[in-house]
Amino acid sequence: MSATEFHRPELVCPAGTPAAARAAVDAGADAVYCGLQNATNARNFPGLNFTEEEIAETADYVHGRGAKILLAVNTFPPAGKFDLWRGAIDLAVRRGIDAVIVADIGVAAYASSRYPALRMHLSVQAGASSPEAIRFYCEEFGVKRVVLPRMLTVSEIADIHRQIPCEIEAFVFGNIGMMAEGRCSLTNYATGVSTNMDGICSAAGDVHYDEDAAGNLTVRLGNFVLDRFGCNESAGYPTICKGRYSCSARTEPYYAFEEPVTLNLSALLPDLMRAGVTALKIEGRQRSRAYVKAVVAAFRKAVDDIGAGKEARLADLIALTEGYRETEGAFRSKTWR
Amino acid sequence: MAHSRPAIVSGARNAPPFLLDIPRRLLSIVPLVVLQPVLDRIATHVARSRPRLFARLGPHTDKRYLIDPVDLPFVLVLIPNSAQPFLKAFPRDGKVEYDAGIAGRFINLLTMIDASLDGDALFFTRDLRVVGDVEAVVALRNALDDCDGSIVDTITGAFGPLSGPAGLALSVVRRMTAGHRPV
Ligand code: SF4
Numbered sequence: 001m002s003a004t005e006f007h008r009p010e011l012v013c014p015a016g017t018p019a020a021a022r023a024a025v026d027a028g029a030d031a032v033y034c035g036l037q038n039a040t041n042a043r044n045f046p047g048l049n050f051t052e053e054e055i056a057e058t059a060d061y062v063h064g065r066g067a068k069i070l071l072a073v074n075t076f077p078p079a080g081k082f083d084l085w086r087g088a089i090d091l092a093v094r095r096g097i098d099a100v101i102v103a104d105i106g107v108a109a110y111a112s113s114r115y116p117a118l119r120m121h122l123s124v125q126a127g128a129s130s131p132e133a134i135r136f137y138c139e140e141f142g143v144k145r146v147v148l149p150r151m152l153t154v155s156e157i158a159d160i161h162r163q164i165p166c167e168i169e170a171f172v173f174g175n176i177g178m179m180a181e182g183r184c185s186l187t188n189y190a191t192g193v194s195t196n197m198d199g200i201c202s203a204a205g206d207v208h209y210d211e212d213a214a215g216n217l218t219v220r221l222g223n224f225v226l227d228r229f230g231c232n233e234s235a236g237y238p239t240i241c242k243g244r245y246s247c248s249a250r251t252e253p254y255y256a257f258e259e260p261v262t263l264n265l266s267a268l269l270p271d272l273m274r275a276g277v278t279a280l281k282i283e284g285r286q287r288s289r290a291y292v293k294a295v296v297a298a299f300r301k302a303v304d305d306i307g308a309g310k311e312a313r314l315a316d317l318i319a320l321t322e323g324y325r326e327t328e329g330a331f332r333s334k335t336w337r
Numbered sequence: 338m339a340h341s342r343p344a345i346v347s348g349a350r351n352a353p354p355f356l357l358d359i360p361r362r363l364l365s366i367v368p369l370v371v372l373q374p375v376l377d378r379i380a381t382h383v384a385r386s387r388p389r390l391f392a393r394l395g396p397h398t399d400k401r402y403l404i405d406p407v408d409l410p411f412v413l414v415l416i417p418n419s420a421q422p423f424l425k426a427f428p429r430d431g432k433v434e435y436d437a438g439i440a441g442r443f444i445n446l447l448t449m450i451d452a453s454l455d456g457d458a459l460f461f462t463r464d465l466r467v468v469g470d471v472e473a474v475v476a477l478r479n480a481l482d483d484c485d486g487s488i489v490d491t492i493t494g495a496f497g498p499l500s501g502p503a504g505l506a507l508s509v510v511r512r513m514t515a516g517h518r519p520v
Contacts, residue, residue, distance in 0.1 A: 016479065016482075017479065017483035018483060019482065019483045019484065019485055020482070020483075022485075045479070046395065046473075046475050046476035046479065047393045047394060047395070047397075047475060047476035047477065047478065047479030048479045203472070204472035204474075204475040204476075205470075205472040207471040207472075208471065209466075209467050209468060211466060215463075217463070229463070233463075234461050234463065235460060235463060236461065286457075287455060287457055288452060288454075288456055288457070288482045289452050289482055290452055290453055290454055290455045291457070294455075319458055319462075320455055320457075320458045321458075321461070322457075324461065
């Protein structure tokens with residue numbers, strides 16, 4: 001691919017803490033995305049995320065190095081609790097955030113009417129996967145970029161690109177669930193805590209690990225056993241969508257939804273760029289800064305190599321993957337499982 | 338479908354075993370009565386120099402964390418209370434009360450708290466074990482990960498007369514593992 005065939009995509013990187021944000025920018029991120037320490041974002045995990053003061057400090061650091069800071073306000077406010085989400089949007093404006101990432105139409109309406117100059121991205125949690133849906137958000141709320149659900153092939157992305165007036169951001173690395181973003185209620189069913197409204201999938205307080213003397217690991221979420229790993233088996237996240245279940249129709253326990261595996265689209269980067277993807281997103285605000293540093297540096301180099309007309313050589317990231325396995329998910333073909 | 342675990346994917350996977358073993362060997366020979374004053378100093382020093390760490394822990398600052406370096410003859414109990422930090426070594430064969438526990442090889446635990454290794458990756462490969470209150474463990478992991486610089490350097494600095502050899506051994510291990518590890 002020649003350097004003239006595409007625009008240099010923005011590398012959008014996760015930051016669960018201020019230290020991770022600095023690590024991401026130092027490793028070559030064009031933008032970092034983060035969240036507040038409450039239910040307004042979809043990684044509302046213990047010990048993670050930012051206070052207002054940390055947002056301000058991080059914005060200074062990021063802007064000082066020519067990068068951008070985005071705030072994920074991408075959960076759905078339950079009835080009577082809208083103030084928290086309104087407050088998050090106000091904070092973003094107060095602290096000079098470059099764009100907010102929203103999912104709920106009420107939050108989008110508030111942001112666009114109160115702060116027309118605030119740049120808005122549509123979160124993957126909105127699950128907007130058709131040109132009609134995306135155009136609605138652009139026309140009604142002035143959305144400038146859509147983060148596409150991970151259920152589309154590259155050719156479908158190219159097709160959508162031709163029909164929408166906004167930029168496209170696509171995930172290229174990290175955790176994937178069932179690709180029903182913003183609509184998954186599995187955790188809610190099992191624990192009463194909502195991924196989409198509380199921002200917590202598989203609340204750590206409901207996760208239990210029991211390892212027997214032989215090293216076999218049983219993973220439970222609330223009252224449900226999600227998996228039992230043999231002593232030599234690699235493990236995955238304790239989420240229902242990655243669980244392995246027994247049922248009468250099967251002789252062996254099986255992955256009913258998705259397997260413990262990590263999305264890695266490094267081989268498809270030139271195709272994604274050709275399809276019109278403006279920004280490449282790395283998942284993992286819940287991961288360490290060691291992960292952030294390694295993955296961002298690897299993708300920075302790959303994107304720059306492609307931009308220079310060279311073949312991208314992506315560093316081996318397999319050691320960071322879930323289940324020690326990678327997938328291209330639906331991006332190459334819908335029949336990946 | 339079962340996925341078999343790779344032989345080892347820890348940060349120290351390819352470094353010469355005798356080098357990786359230096360810090361562990363040093364600590365193995367230190368009697369607990371000598372180690373304890375150093376642990377007290379580490380706890381006080383970290384509490385003073387890293388106040389944000391405790392803010393991130395939220396409701397978990399009074400939890401008893403068991404830190405189990407499985408290849409050392411002792412385990413540690415940490416209560417990360419900024420006003421009264423507690424870090425104490427117990428013989429491995431004794432009975433220890435705890436709310437939440439993390440177990441792994443000493444070098445993996447060390448490189449993880451030093452933010453050089455990813456805790457999730459260690460968990461996926463079963464090089465890290467988590468027991469008890471998972472929320473408390475996640476909070477501690479995230480709080481430690483936000484610490485700038487090297488928390489391990491802070492810790493080795495508190496070793497008193499052993500700081501020199503401990504720091505030297507660690508820097509050798511870091512150099513040897515850096516070229517080999519994926520993160
Ligand atoms: S259970 Fe899986 S698909 Fe559902 S929210 Fe959690 S990670 Fe996503």
